[in-house]
Amino acid sequence: MLRLACITASAAWPRLKALPRETVAALGGAVEDQPANPRRLTLALTITLPLAGLAGYLLPKVTLVMSPSIDAWAVRPAPGPIRKGDLVQFMLSQPVAGPRPVSVTKRAACLPGERLREIERPALDGKPGTRSWYYCGRTFLGATRPFSHDGQPLPQFHWGDRPIPAGFIYVGSDHAGGFDSRYFGPVRIERLTRMERLL
Numbered sequence: 696m697l698r699l700a701c702i703t704a705s706a707a708w709p710r711l712k713a714l715p716r717e718t719v720a721a722l723g724g725a726v727e728d729q730p731a732n733p734r735r736l737t738l739a740l741t742i743t744l745p746l747a748g749l750a751g752y753l754l755p756k757v758t759l760v761m762s763p764s765i766d767a768w769a770v771r772p773a774p775g776p777i778r779k780g781d782l783v784q785f786m787l788s789q790p791v792a793g794p795r796p797v798s799v800t801k802r803a804a805c806l807p808g809e810r811l812r813e814i815e816r817p818a819l820d821g822k823p824g825t826r827s828w829y830y831c832g833r834t835f836l837g838a839t840r841p842f843s844h845d846g847q848p849l850p851q852f853h854w855g856d857r858p859i860p861a862g863f864i865y866v867g868s869d870h871a872g873g874f875d876s877r878y879f880g881p882v883r884i885e886r887l888t889r890m891e892r893l894l
């Protein structure tokens with residue numbers, strides 16, 4: 696196996712060594728006996744520079760979502776007021792999320808003035824204790840779990856039955872096991888950035 700890897704690497708070296716010369720020729724530069732072709736270089740720059748500029752402008756504004764808690768892979772900021780069901784992003788400081796604040800994307804699930812109800816029910820998994828089930832009006836938002844998927848104890852937030860106060864939003868997840876307001880409560884609106892799904 697090692698001999699095969701050495702043969703493959705030795706065969707690839709001449710191609711890698713010639714790559715800069717081939718690149719210069721492809722872009723219209725002078726190489727050995729081939730004269731420079733400014734038209735080819737101008738065409739290559741006309742295509743690549745705007746694309747590179749566009750990528751440089753757009754990529755910093757795009758956030759890749761690395762969690763199954765919402766149905767999106769990439770999001771970007773979207774102007775406008777936050778409405779129910781919108782994606783929102785904020786910095787979360789919770790020991791369960793790690794030692795440093797992390798940027799998370801959730802869904803605006805219950806807005807100011809809407810009634811948020813917490814109903815404690817016996818655990819359905821046969822384990823002792825109760826679980827809190829959360830509703831916004833009549834819409835089921837999710838139920839708490841005592842432990843995360845890796846066995847870490849989850850904080851339990853207790854709300855009761857009252858409206859979401861002005862200036863706060865209950866953020867939820869599309870995934871039943873998401874870490875959201877069930878565990879840390881409603882989030883101040885000024886901490887939230889409205890987002891839109893790209894992928």
